[in-house]
Amino acid sequence: MPTAEVCRKYGLSPASFYKFKSKYGGMEVSEAARLKALEDENAKLKRLLADTMLDNVVLKDLLGKT
Numbered sequence: 001m002p003t004a005e006v007c008r009k010y011g012l013s014p015a016s017f018y019k020f021k022s023k024y025g026g027m028e029v030s031e032a033a034r035l036k037a038l039e040d041e042n043a044k045l046k047r048l049l050a051d052t053m054l055d056n057v058v059l060k061d062l063l064g065k066t
Contacts, residue, residue: 007017024032 003017007014
């Protein structure tokens with residue numbers, strides 16, 4: 001199936017198609033699912049770290065003012 005037809009069928013731009021192909025090309029479905037799960041977990045951990053760092057800054061400001 002030509003790339004243009006696939007893009008039209010799924011509503012993708014050719015640039016998005018090639019971006020997905022470069023990222024997920026050659027992977028099995030289970031590997032892609034595992035990658036997605038790891039990316040989601042990584043994003044969650046980054047948010048937790050940012051929240052903890054913000055709490056740290058607030059606590060230091062409070063302790064410094066007393």
